[in-house]
Amino acid sequence: GAGVSQTPSNKVTEKGKYVELRCDPISGHTALYWYRQSLGQGPEFLIYFQGTGAADDSGLPNDRFFAVRPEGSVSTLKIQRTERGDSAVYLCASSSIAGGGVQYFGAGTRLSVL
Amino acid sequence: AQSVAQPEDQVNVAEGNPLTVKCTYSVSGNPYLFWYVQYPNRGLQFLLKYITGDNLVKGSYGFEAEFNKSQTSFHLKKPSALVSDSALYFCAVSNAGNNRKLIWGLGTSLAVNP
Numbered sequence: 001g002a003g004v005s006q007t008p009s010n011k012v013t014e015k016g017k018y019v020e021l022r023c024d025p026i027s028g029h030t031a032l033y034w035y036r037q038s039l040g041q042g043p044e045f046l047i048y049f050q051g052t053g054a055a056d057d058s059g060l061p062n063d064r065f066f067a068v069r070p071e072g073s074v075s076t077l078k079i080q081r082t083e084r085g086d087s088a089v090y091l092c093a094s095s096s097i098a099g100g101g102v103q104y105f106g107a108g109t110r111l112s113v114l
Numbered sequence: 115a116q117s118v119a120q121p122e123d124q125v126n127v128a129e130g131n132p133l134t135v136k137c138t139y140s141v142s143g144n145p146y147l148f149w150y151v152q153y154p155n156r157g158l159q160f161l162l163k164y165i166t167g168d169n170l171v172k173g174s175y176g177f178e179a180e181f182n183k184s185q186t187s188f189h190l191k192k193p194s195a196l197v198s199d200s201a202l203y204f205c206a207v208s209n210a211g212n213n214r215k216l217i218w219g220l221g222t223s224l225a226v227n228p
Contacts, residue, residue: 004157033215042118042204042218043158056215091158100165101146101214105158 002026004106006092012112013082021077021109025094032075033103034067035091043091049075082113116141118207120219127195128227135190135222137205145207147188148216149179152202161203164188175199195226 005024013019025032031050035043045059049069060066064082069075079086089110093103117140127133139145149161162173164181172178179190190203202223206216 031214035216040220042206042220043216045215045217048215059215093158095214100163101208102148102160102163103214103216104160105150107155107157 004092004094004104006090006106006109008109009107010110010112012114014114015082015084017082017113019079019082019111021079021090021111023075023077023092023094023106025073025075025092026096026104027073029094029096029099029104030072031095031097031103032069033093033095034075034077035093037089037091037108039088046077079111082111084113087111087113116207116209116217118205118217118219120203120205120222122222123220124223124225126225126227129197130194133192133195133199133224133226135203135205135224137188137190137219138186139188139205139207140186141207141209141217143209145209146214147179147181148206148208149173149177149188149190150204150206152204152221158204161190195224197226197228200224200226 007022033048034046037043047067048056052072064080067077089108091108093105095103119138147164150158164171169181202221204221205219208214
């Protein structure tokens, strides 16, 4: 596709449930990033993939959060035992080596944990 | 530790007047600096970046930014504001290394009044 695609655009779940958020990066982009943005805040880094491997997962808040990118393209962010504090907009971005570090963002997935 | 400060929560300017949105940063080593804009219910859009070279960089929609190493600042500017420039603006920094995770400011809401 032409841009970064994130699905679903909105997700409402109950406390304690498991959720998966999907990101489809720009074709050919080797780097993929997940960020989380709470209301009134700037994005907060979660994890960064270079190809299939997680190059930096230092932003994952705890072991309930996990992300994969098995074929070096689509990535899934997985959240177990969701808590109300997980409610936020989850942003995905991708970048290319030739792009000078510019990250291109999807529209985000708004997660609401009731 | 890397950090970004956007000291103004909101900036108000009249249409046709020049605008400045301020950003200061702290990073070890050489910084990569970025400005993004966020419209309601839309993803973050890249405006411009500084990596190396001229301190004045020009970007999309007539925006420019000036890198000042001694003041560790990267203020966003536009000579003549438009009502359509009203949006949320984010400054971000990454360390010029292999790890390109972005550290973000809290954002500045720009309101351009007709």
